Amino acid sequence: MRFTAVGKRVPRLDGPEKVAGRTQFGADIALPGMLWGATLRSTHAHARIVRVRTDKATKMPGVLAVITGQAFPTSDGEGVPVLARDKVRFQGEAVAAVAAETEEQARAAASAIEVDYAPLPYVADVREAMKRGATRVHDESEDPKHPNIAGVAEVKRGDVEAAFAAADLVFEDTFETPWVHQGFLEPHVSLAAMDPASGRLTVWTSTQAQFNQRADLANLLHLPMSHIRVIGLPVGGAFGGKNAVCVEPIAAELARRAGRPVKVVVSRRDDFFATRPCGASVMELKTGVKKDGTLVALQARLLFDTGGYPGAQHGVGASLAQGPYRVLNMDVKSYSVYTNRPPAGARRALTSPHVHFALESQLDIIAHALGIDPLQIRLRNALRKGDTALGGMEMPYTVAGKVIRTAAEKAGWQRRRRSSGRGAKARGFGLAAGHWSVWAGASSAWVQVNEDGTISVVTGAINLTGTNTSFAQIAAESFGILVERVTVHQGDTDTSPRNDGSWGSRVLFGVGEAVRRACEDAKRQLAEGLSEEMGVPADRILVSEGQVSVRGKAGRSLTLAEAASRAADYRGAIIGRGALSDLPFAVAVAAQVAEVEVDRETGQVEVKRLTCSQDVGRAINPMSVEGQVEGAASQGIGYGLCEEYIYGTDGTLLNDNFMDFRMPTSVDHPQYQVALIEEGLDGGPFGAKGVGEPPLVPTAAAIANAVYDAVGVRVKQLPIKPESIVRALSGGR
Amino acid sequence: MAEPQMLQPSTVREAVRALAARGAVAMAGATDLIPAMRKGEIRPRILVNLKGIAGIRGVKRTRRGIWIGALTRVADLLDDPVIAQNLPLLAEVAAEFASPQIRNLATIGGNLCNAAPSADLALPLLVFDATAEVRGRSGKREIATSDFFRGVNRTALRRGEILTGLLVPRPRVRTGAAHLKLGVRKAMDLAFVGIAAAVQVSSDGKKCRRARVALGSVAPTPRRAAKAEAVLEGQVVTSQLIDEAAEAAVSAARPVSDLRASADYRREMTRVLTGRALREAFRRAPQERPR
């Protein structure tokens, strides 16, 4: 198939306004008469709330509303209270909030609220939390032996006992990953206003999921959904951190009580320690193999720290536990475990990077123990068509092996030479793979053919990654016109069709397909509208290359503009509709080779080159796909080498800012090489599938494997710290 | 945060007078000051902005050496011809300092007066025996940089005094110098260990005449490692001697464990980096290389 718009490198349509600083983010907007909101947050990791006294705060200058936990009898969709009620379960949990004329007044009043706490012992580690007699994070827990289990998922397949008995070798390793911030630059921000006449609430917010916000707000505020309009603002980074409600209900409730608009901007510190970062994990793997490297059995116990409130980590963790490999006998138990840490939120690919760090590190351990090339052991076990993957799903095609081989070839794996380099520097290569399953969810779009022949696309999907640019390409391809002839609008909950959130790599896959179907629908309407005038049945009318023509009859064609205005005369506006939830999961596999330099004396690791290959189905906009791959891999470098929450012994987060929470800077990045594999086998638009999550999945493991290759030190705990390398090299001194 | 009053003196004398008031704090690039104020670590009532003062910014050759105005920005050090010719190590340190945005604001005087254990520019100044030029109500005085730092964020400046400049003797012949910094990342990071070394070799290049080693981030203040210097001075330079000096440097370290590194690791890196900095300094000394 030859494409005219799909597959072209189109710069992001919203790029120029962002680069020029013209984009209006949440922090930039204001309404007349607007108040400022501020929250009071718990100073304890775990305590009973004995009493909250707001009388002083209420009388402070400029204060118009004060709310406490009583304001929200229900918790949000994920089970997190907006303001703590009986108990605080992590340091930073919001306890009360204030609206005042100025930001300073609001902050002053919030800190004048008096809370009497009865401190409780707290638990901060999943292993501790799983012990009998551990401190209970939730009193009402039903399991007396393991009161802190928030959720369990199991995957059982084949006969694990028998398979271990038949295995030539069995490997047991434990891996750990830290708490990390998603790394978005724009802190959470919301502005809410309630129209006193209609009682309708409007919320402007930096979110990944405006329709989910609307549903959650309706529940939390006990308002009919029809009374709420959520307007998703341009987002300055999210990566899963803006999936759930945050300060939206606080701004809304304060606005309702004060009778004036209220804006809440979360401070950097609060954003770090009190929103929903990515949780830590401890993963115990026991793997049985044949001498030739064939994986025969996998037993795993995965503990995901979900913090003070429930999360979805366990399910995804279990479903991805076999990696992109064929494992016939499995027994995986995956837990979300409560601790007195912030509620764990999503981060790009949820728990897949955790699980693959463990899996891919252990696969390397196995390869080295058996004397097999790390590439060969992966190829031997890679999923093939018909294999069972992803918690029971059948693989519809074979691509895993190809992705892995491509990364290796492009990185020069066969020619690689480990070298001691200059002085104390040693070079090494590490390979890792990983997968993610893309679920399209509920996706929808409207497409209007305007009378000048241009196309307007409207969706309710938040444009995080440049998906609007790709939608323009999809519509341009469908009508055979230039990308410039398409405009894409991100509507809000009042003005666009409902959509799931912008997460899980689903937007281009699902909403992109909805756009394509809406275009087809619009083309069909055009044909029907013109059938009488053109004197042929609608199914003989063809819309392509910006023309409407009769199949097999040259010369009788109309331009899209002529056709649209005439069809509109006959039938009103041409508005195509695309709505779906019928796409199957798409399995996306990524593989990476990290080439690192390790300083044997200082332990410093530098990633010199990162080669990424990925099965993307179809790159609608290769420029944007490569951006996703490089962006995710760069996040993986941070996860692998420097990012982690560091807590003090009293449960205080010590590095609550971007100076102390170290993410790689532009000069810390290696050269990236990206190979896209386009086989177009899934049901997404023109064969495309999700691309955003998979490239974060293998990176940390690829780096760990490269460090081992360079200096023979196996690091099983992220981030890989220079100090631990030095200690290991000097014999554990 | 109550808004402090902002004063804009145009002479050193006015600044010194303004600083006599209670709660008055000098302000240069404010890259240390603003974060500290945001965190509530300091609450100045009056900010005395030094940036409008003529004559304390820029680099000059003088009879006593190279003079660097306290208000010289870190970015200025990067492309100043006098620095490039006489003190290229300062430009090297400046190049690894923070990021271009911070370098455009941060001043050399602020770096010293803030007196962080990790102050990068302190190290080259220490190994070049620089002197701080200070002005107060009672006039001028000079303080050796090795006496300037008194503790974390504490200097020898008295109340109301400001730093006006730094006087760096022109490095002697046959001198080589180097600086190394370890951070978690390559930019926008404070060193968890920083080392500078300057060595002068004998005319035949075999012996070490003079040695200076300065350590950063491994003690409450940037400081010299006198024992390491003593190991080297007057001796024939060998690889083993350098290792001994590196070992001796560790005895000057009083590191703490913090977010960035443990005390043990800092000690170990003091040794490794001192060895490397010394080797590089000897390599750069314009004479034969040591074996």
Ligand SMILES: Cc1cc2nc3c(=O)[nH]c(=O)nc-3n(C[C@H](O)[C@H](O)[C@H](O)COP(=O)(O)OP(=O)(O)OC[C@H]3O[C@@H](n4cnc5c(N)ncnc54)[C@H](O)[C@@H]3O)c2cc1C
């Ligand atoms: C993101 C970031 C990265 C950084 N990276 C580095 C780095 O890599 N290396 C490093 O060493 N530092 C770094 N710093 C710290 C800081 O930038 C430097 O210490 C800088 O040189 C301070 O200079 P300034 O002009 O901004 O000082 P200011 O903040 O204006 O002042 C600092 C202190 O010195 C006092 N002061 C300033 N000038 C005078 C004077 N002439 N006389 C008397 N007192 C004075 C002030 O009263 C104040 O107490 C970083 C800071 C930030 C925010």
